[in-house]
Amino acid sequence: MVSAPAVPNPVFQLIVSQLEAAAMELFDAYRIAVRKSEVARGVGASASEPSNLAVVGFVGEGIRGSLVMVARESSVLAWLEAMGETSADCADVLGEFANMLLGRLKTRLIPEGLPVQISTPTTGSGNLRLSIPPVLSKWLVLEGEDWELRIRIDTTFEPQFALRERRSTEAAPAQAGEAIFF
Amino acid sequence: MTTSILVIDDSMMVRKQVANALKAQGYVVLEAVDGVDALAKLEATPGTRLIVCDVNMPRMNGLEFLEQLSARKVAVPVVMLTTEGQPELIQRAKALGAIGWLVKPFKPELLLATAKKLAPTGT
Numbered sequence: 001m002v003s004a005p006a007v008p009n010p011v012f013q014l015i016v017s018q019l020e021a022a023a024m025e026l027f028d029a030y031r032i033a034v035r036k037s038e039v040a041r042g043v044g045a046s047a048s049e050p051s052n053l054a055v056v057g058f059v060g061e062g063i064r065g066s067l068v069m070v071a072r073e074s075s076v077l078a079w080l081e082a083m084g085e086t087s088a089d090c091a092d093v094l095g096e097f098a099n100m101l102l103g104r105l106k107t108r109l110i111p112e113g114l115p116v117q118i119s120t121p122t123t124g125s126g127n128l129r130l131s132i133p134p135v136l137s138k139w140l141v142l143e144g145e146d147w148e149l150r151i152r153i154d155t156t157f158e159p160q161f162a163l164r165e166r167r168s169t170e171a172a173p174a175q176a177g178e179a180i181f182f
Numbered sequence: 183m184t185t186s187i188l189v190i191d192d193s194m195m196v197r198k199q200v201a202n203a204l205k206a207q208g209y210v211v212l213e214a215v216d217g218v219d220a221l222a223k224l225e226a227t228p229g230t231r232l233i234v235c236d237v238n239m240p241r242m243n244g245l246e247f248l249e250q251l252s253a254r255k256v257a258v259p260v261v262m263l264t265t266e267g268q269p270e271l272i273q274r275a276k277a278l279g280a281i282g283w284l285v286k287p288f289k290p291e292l293l294l295a296t297a298k299k300l301a302p303t304g305t
Contacts, residue, residue, distance in 0.1 A: 026287075029287045030287060085195075085198075085199075088194065088195050088198065089194055089195075092193055092194045092195055093195045095193060096193040096195045096196055099193070099238065099265055100265045100286055100287065102265070103264070103265025103266055103267070103286070104265065106265075106266070106267075106268070107266075107267040107268070110268065115268070118238065118266075119238070120192060120238050120239060120240050170269065171269035172269070173267035173268055173269060174266075174267035174269075174272060174283060174285050175267060175285060176265075176267075176285050176286065176287060177285060177287065177288070177289055177292075178267070178284075178285045179282065179283070179284045179285075179289075179292050179296070180272060180282060180283040180284075181281065181282040181283075181296075182276045182280065182281055182282065182283075
């Protein structure tokens with residue numbers, strides 16, 4: 001049975017801080033100007049414009065959760081324009097960004113003693129209303145000149161969760177943009 | 183003579199980005215959405231010179247696809263292109279016969295250099 005988090009918030013705070021850093025790094029990699037925002041202001045959105053949603057799950061020893069991304073179509077189109085792309089399926093783009101963000105977060109968590117496995121993204125679109133579930137949860141809002149992205153990380157810690165001790169002989173994870181040939 | 187490269191990724195955005203980079207250099211690009219689709223495309227299109235393959239995909243992931251290639255004795259070089267950087271996964275891909283591992287977002291010039299080395303155009 002899963003109970004209230006047995007591990008104090010510092011581990012969740014670590015995940016959130018690494019998520020924020022990974023998100024900024026991801027947009028920088030695509031040369032999309034980004035800043036953190038304290039509130040979701042509905043940048044560039046009309047009331048009737050549908051939102052796109054992408055969810056990627058993760059699981060480790062004694063920990064599980066999900067990453068949720070929500071962005072209006074106009075926001076995704078603004079990224080695509082910045083990337084020099086002319087057209088794309090917005091839900092697919094959001095799904096890939098969620099996949100890349102959680103992949104980067106995973107890479108950052110390995111040296112912290114928190115290895116996790118990640119699922120493939122699930123995407124959808126429509127007029128979405130998201131409630132905060134009874135787990136550790138945090139919203140992060142990023143914005144650019146004409147776009148806004150809401151990212152939520154939900155995490156459940158099981159009683160047996162503990163950070164893994166890192167052995168000095170372990171190889172470091174490969175970083176974004178890196179190429180390894182065998 | 184055209185040189186074919188198979189790109190396997192469940193994201194249309196990634197397939198398009200990789201395909202655009204390769205097509206601009208004269209490659210013929212085939213696309214597959216997962217390992218199952220890729221096996222069917224390989225069977226239907228002999229002569230593929232290089233495979234660029236994601237890891238996390240539905241139905242059949244990239245590592246399972248490598249196992250299938252090995253079981254079928256398909257000798258086309260495979261470069262993994264993924265968000266994953268976990269050393270254990272990289273070692274597993276190497277053991278299963280992959281020849282390289284690129285972490286997304288990829289640098290097009292790196293991908294093209296790899297393609298030119300492993301599958302020169304016009305050969």
